[in-house]
Amino acid sequence: MEDAQNMRNVHSNIGLTGNSTGGMNGGTDDGLPKPAEFERSFCFKPFCTSIRRLVNWIGAFAALINTALDIVYAYKTPYIMKMIFLLTCIFILVRLTFTIVIGQYYYTKYVRSYKASITMSLENK
Amino acid sequence: MDHDEEVASNSKKTAAIKNAGVNLYSTLHLLFYTGFFRLLPSKDFPFEMGTAYAIELFFQLIPNLFCQVFNNAETQGDLTNIQSAALIMKLLCLVLMITELVMMIWEVTKNKDLRKLGIPGFEKLTEEQRRMQNHSRMSIIGFASMAIFIALLILVGIFG
Numbered sequence: 001m002e003d004a005q006n007m008r009n010v011h012s013n014i015g016l017t018g019n020s021t022g023g024m025n026g027g028t029d030d031g032l033p034k035p036a037e038f039e040r041s042f043c044f045k046p047f048c049t050s051i052r053r054l055v056n057w058i059g060a061f062a063a064l065i066n067t068a069l070d071i072v073y074a075y076k077t078p079y080i081m082k083m084i085f086l087l088t089c090i091f092i093l094v095r096l097t098f099t100i101v102i103g104q105y106y107y108t109k110y111v112r113s114y115k116a117s118i119t120m121s122l123e124n125k
Numbered sequence: 126m127d128h129d130e131e132v133a134s135n136s137k138k139t140a141a142i143k144n145a146g147v148n149l150y151s152t153l154h155l156l157f158y159t160g161f162f163r164l165l166p167s168k169d170f171p172f173e174m175g176t177a178y179a180i181e182l183f184f185q186l187i188p189n190l191f192c193q194v195f196n197n198a199e200t201q202g203d204l205t206n207i208q209s210a211a212l213i214m215k216l217l218c219l220v221l222m223i224t225e226l227v228m229m230i231w232e233v234t235k236n237k238d239l240r241k242l243g244i245p246g247f248e249k250l251t252e253e254q255r256r257m258q259n260h261s262r263m264s265i266i267g268f269a270s271m272a273i274f275i276a277l278l279i280l281v282g283i284f285g
Contacts, residue, residue, distance in 0.1 A: 085165070
């Protein structure tokens with residue numbers, strides 16, 4: 001218990017609490033909990049968090065360029081072995097298919113299951 | 126507030142949350158494909174991000190790396206710009222992905238620790254809060270990334 005209190009004090013001192021301008025429970029006016037310090041706007045984050053965000057942005061753009069290059073590579077480059085060309089095309093299609101399937105899975109899971117919770121919350125009211 | 130107003134307010138709120146959910150989860154497709162899922166907050170979307178990283182690694186990076194290495198090795202003479210660029214980008218993406226995964230795992234672990242200690246700001250968000258906090262930003266990022274992807278595809282196709 002004492003350890004937890006000490007940790008809270010330490011994190012409060014180093015500005016990790018995300019509560020420097022918030023209310024008693026770290027909540028915002030719209031009822032949402034205040035985002036953690038590293039989820040706030042870019043300029044006000046601790047150094048290591050800014051680095052992480054920067055790496056993520058670079059990674060995202062690299063992935064985007066990589067995906068585009070893969071497609072152009074398969075379209076424009078002459079292949080000596082037809083099997084490798086077929087494999088490349090298959091993997092491009094598999095990536096696209098899996099993306100749609102997994103995206104659809106999350107859509108179904110969260111959007112559909114949310115309907116039930118709405119009904120329940122309204123019934124409770 | 127009378128009963129009718131309360132019902133109207135509730136249904137308005139419900140509709141807003143539902144719309145936010147539709148926006149957020151329909152954008153996930155675009156984010157997963159373009160690689161911009163990395164910008165989702167790992168605190169709130171750890172499983173979604175893990176799945177997207179796995180798809181990218183096992184269905185794009187590793188297999189295409191092997192295919193391109195074999196094809197480049199078989200190519201007579203000098204490699205074209207596209208061949209070199211694709212291979213360099215793949216290696217860069219691998220290095221970046223390893224770095225991102227290490228940082229993400231570290232961040233998720235730290236989040237769990239801080240949540241256990243009850244530090245404000247690290248609470249687990251409810252589904253409604255998760256939607257309301259992320260839907261507009263991620264929708265913009267998703268559609269912008271797809272537009273950049275299409276533009277890039279056309280540009281590289283023409284000038285590459």
